[in-house]
Amino acid sequence: MFKLSKKADYGLIAVKHLAMHRDQHACSATEIAEEYGISTMLMAKVLQKLARQRIVSAKHGANGGYLLAKEPSQISALDVISAIDGPVLITSCVTSHGNCGAADRCTVREPLRRVNESILSVLSTVTISQMSEEQHEHALVELQT
Amino acid sequence: MFKLSKKADYGLIAVKHLAMHRDQHACSATEIAEEYGISTMLMAKVLQKLARQRIVSAKHGANGGYLLAKEPSQISALDVISAIDGPVLITSCVTSHGNCGAADRCTVREPLRRVNESILSVLSTVTISQMSEEQHEHALVELQT
C-alpha cells in the first residue's frame, strides 16, 4: 500500500546515525539498535545489507562496527531504500523481465512508469546530508507527465 | 516495499477505461473486468470503493454500471489510489494519531514526512486525463528538501 518497509526505515535511521557520528568511532549494530529502541538482531541484518551494497563499510572484531562508506551528500534515500528492499517499482508490471500477463491490454502501464520515475527522482534527490540539516531549502524535481 | 497494491492498479485501469468511454453507456464491473482479464469479483469490489468515494457514480439494475462522477482532468491518481488503499503514507510513523513509540528518538520522521509530501504532490499532479493522452508535456513539482 505504498509504504516503506520497517527495514528500510531502520536503514535510514542507521545511516543518518552514522552520518552524525562520522569521524568518530565505528558504531556497532547493537549500539545503534539500543539508541533507537530497535531489535538488535534486526538492525544487524539491515546494516549487513547496507554493507553488501557498499553504502557503509564494516569493521569486524572487538570495537568494530560500521562507518559510512561515502560522504553523506553522496548517499540518497533511494540508495538506502533500494539496498534494503531491492529496486523501487510502484507496480509489478514495471519490471524489466517479467510482466503482468495482461501487459498488452494494460493501459496504465506507461503512465505508471513515468510516475515511478518521478518518485525515483524524488527519492534520489533527498540525500542523507539533507536529512541531517535543520535548515531546508527547496528544490525542483522534473515531473514527467 | 513501496509498491502500489493490485487493487489500486485495477482502480486506475477502471477509471481510465471509464474516461475513455464517457458519454457512452455505463460500464459494468463485469464488462471492465473481462476487457482487461481481471477477476470480475475483484473489479467489482474495487469499483465499489471508488463509488463510495464519489469518484465514480453507480447505476443499479439492468444495463446499469459505472460512470465517472467528475471530469477526467479533475481526478488525480492520488484520488484513485487513496480511495482504494486509504491515505498514502510512506511510513507508519507519519500517521496523525498513532506513532511508532520511538517517535521522540526517531530522527528520520520529519525528513520522511517531507518526502511523503513530495510523493503526494507527484501523485496528485497526474490526472486521469493526462494518463489518457498520447502526448506528454512536462510539469514541475516542488520538492521540499
Place this chain on the structure above:
DNA sequence: TTCATTTGCGACTGATTTGGTCTGATATCT
C-alpha cells in the same frame, strides 16, 4: 594464543497484509 567481540549469512517462524471468493441483500430495468 586464546578469548571476547563483532560482522556475515542463511534458515526458520509467526504475524500481517493482500488477493481473491462467496453469500446474501438491495436497487432498477424490461
Place this chain on the structure above:
DNA sequence: AGATATCAGACCAAATCAGTCGCAAATGAA
C-alpha cells in the same frame, strides 16, 4: 416477476514482512 447490477461484509489462502536463531569467519586485546 425475473434478469441484471450494485452493495456490504465475512471469509480464506497465499504472499510478504518482521523478527529470531544458529553458526561461521574476522579482528582486536589480554
